[in-house]
Amino acid sequence: MQATRVLLELAGNVVLLLWGLHMVQSGLTRALGADLRRVLGAGLRNRWTAFLSGMGITMLLQSSTATGLMVTGFTATGLVSLMPALAVMLGANVGSTLIVQLLAFDVSHVAPVLLLGGFLAFRRGGKTRSRDLGRVGIGLGLMLLALHLLLATIAPAENAPMLQRMMGMLTSDPLVAVLLAALLAWAAHSSVAAILLIASLAGGGVISPQAAVAMVAGANLGSAVNPIIEGPGGDGGNPAARRLPVGNLVNRLIGCILVVPLLEPITAGLQMLSPDATRLAANFHLLFNVALAALFIGPLPWFARLLVRLFPERIAVSDPAAALYLDRSALRVPHLAIANAVREALRMADTVDAMLRGALDVLHSDDRKRVQEIRRMDDVLDRLHDAIKRYLTQINVEDLDERDSRRVSDVLTFTINLEHVGDIVDRNLMEAASKKIRRKLSFSSEGAAEIAGMLERLSETQRLAAAVFVSGDLRSARALMREKEVIRDMETLATEAHFARLRAGRTESVETSALHLDILRDLRRINAHLVAAAYPVLDQSGELLPSRLKHGTTWA
Incomplete structure (x- = not known):
């Protein structure tokens, strides 16, 4: 003892x-x-x-x-x-x-x-x-x-x-x-x-x-x-x-x-x-x-x-969120710096495309690991957006002519919209997917097809938006603008079909009604951010109306 x-x-x-x-x-x-x-x-x-x-x-x-x-x-x-x-x-x-x-x-x-x-x-x-x-x-x-x-x-x-x-x-x-x-x-x-x-x-x-x-x-x-x-x-x-x-x-x-x-x-x-x-x-x-x-x-x-x-140095896999093209030495030449920012913005567009396609995969597979991968992509978007923003704000304003100033504004607007798309996918779509997986819910076959169709269309819209952003082509901008009506019509038809299934008493539709309608609304919001890439081109050509209000309307 x-x-x-x-x-x-x-x-x-x-x-x-x-x-x-x-x-x-x-x-x-x-x-x-x-x-x-x-x-x-x-x-x-x-x-x-x-x-x-x-x-x-x-x-x-x-x-x-x-x-x-x-x-x-x-x-x-x-x-x-x-x-x-x-x-x-x-x-x-x-x-x-x-x-x-x-x-x-x-x-x-x-x-x-x-x-x-x-x-x-x-x-x-x-x-x-x-x-x-x-x-x-x-x-x-x-x-x-x-x-x-x-x-x-x-x-x-x-x-x-x-x-x-x-x-x-x-x-x-x-x-x-x-x-x-x-x-x-x-x-x-x-x-x-x-x-x-x-x-x-x-x-x-x-x-x-x-x-x-x-x-x-x-x-x-x-x-x-x-x-x-x-x-x-x-x-x-x-x-x-x-x-x-x-x-x-x-x-x-x-x-x-x-x-x-x-x-x-x-x-x-x-x-x-x-x-x-x-x-x-x-x-x-x-x-x-x-x-x-x-x-x-x-x-x-x-x-x-x-x-x-x-113990040799291992060549690290490149960080997807690390800026590749934001060369600080180019800041002395504004048009070169802006071109670098455009290249970096296209990396953001590629990440958004990967997130949209990943959301489509999650819809079919209910893969929890895939949900986390997509959420990490939003962190990549956030860091790239922050890097582009800080880079462009370091350009001396006095060195910018009117055209360069407008292009800087376009780049910032495009990247902001892409960052918003990432947030919607991360905080809304992936949250809805997590709930669906956690509660072991299933969309009706028709409802799943409607959501998949809108996601596939959004992926095409994203690629068109990137092309408009780079080229400034007027015809492409008009086509992009029409996507707003297309997605709106798809949302309306999908919503009406969903309510018809509810009235018919379809069990899957009743259980997933809130999730289904939230996802349709979020997909329309994503489309609105992507279509915004057409606004600068249409505005410069004089085809964008200053207001959607009818002429002569007054407010008390």
Whole structure:
């Protein structure tokens, strides 16, 4: 029972240590995150400054993982090459050892001061940064308190022979000790917490000094496993994203391979330096990472090239929502910029066509996955429309003549209408399709044919609208305008036929009446947005009436 109680208390104290560490990291990231990223970015000029930057920032954040996330972001966006990024991780690993060196001293008497000061800053701080730094103070206080409780829990361990025997069995084999510590560091997501626990166990005599050395090496290895498992590059991602975490893991793995055969002489040397078992674990942690940094800092360029070869860049599939033709250098020549915007607008037209044809597929198949695909296409439309709009508004108005100004207006109007069509398909048609699938409803064969006929006609109308937009052909514009009457007549006939089926008591028509009528109305709205592409051409030719009101009508 005593061994069980000690293990439970150890687990609780480790959780308190981890929570304090989390508060320090989150508080510093919120208070100084932008400044730290700026310092790190400035330090990535070469491997030496990168090493120092990684060491300094890790000492502040108390986490080499947090530093690694920052530099991974730089490498993922191509802002920095792999070699200085690897140097940052070497520095981060050394920085984490300096944290352990500091916390290994008995500074528990400072914990109340940090807790009180942090609490007052957090509750009374008028500025956000003051509150965040207060959070840091509370976190540091909790860490020191947790370490004090760990030592207090482990101190009577000599009175728990079962615990000592169990830990002795687990750590008698160096390889098992390495793996056990690696598992502990992986589970805790923190090498600092794992090594402080190992130092506490060694100081309390629960594990031997030789086992402590092996476990410190294992804890370094385990903390490098998390980015491999949880980081980018998996599940079909870009393998290049794994270069940095794999490089860091290889660094730690080589260190463990070198340490295990030399455990006895390493332990003897450390005991000559300091007989205190707690300091022995902290000192080896420092020696381990400094030695690996010295070993790897020289051949880093070669090592980086090897990682690039092992994890080649995967050519990403082009983002359908990324603008392809909006060349900013063409903004100085308005007519070229407008032509680029027209090409991008045609990509929007192609997306609308795909959405209309997809809606027809959903009508026949009731495929939930297809519904989600069509809804994602609306996001593509939104992003393309936003890109075109921002691009055209960057053209200097003074450089536009009357014709160019009118064409800019036409492009914006066309893309707005296409974006509205996408919204109707997404929010109305796909919502109706989802309800139909969810409730397991079926249109009557005649009703389904009416909706399918209107969708097929709209797909043809969309292609005609794109042709009118590009060519400005008057005859095509007239044909497009006539589509308004065609769709209106189709809607009227379909509505009348639907009511006839309702009067006849057709079960399918009764169950889907609201959906059926909503879809017919939405298809007519889509047609109105597509037909609008004819208005500029007809207006310029003088064939568009200024008003649909009868002449001579007055309003009171």
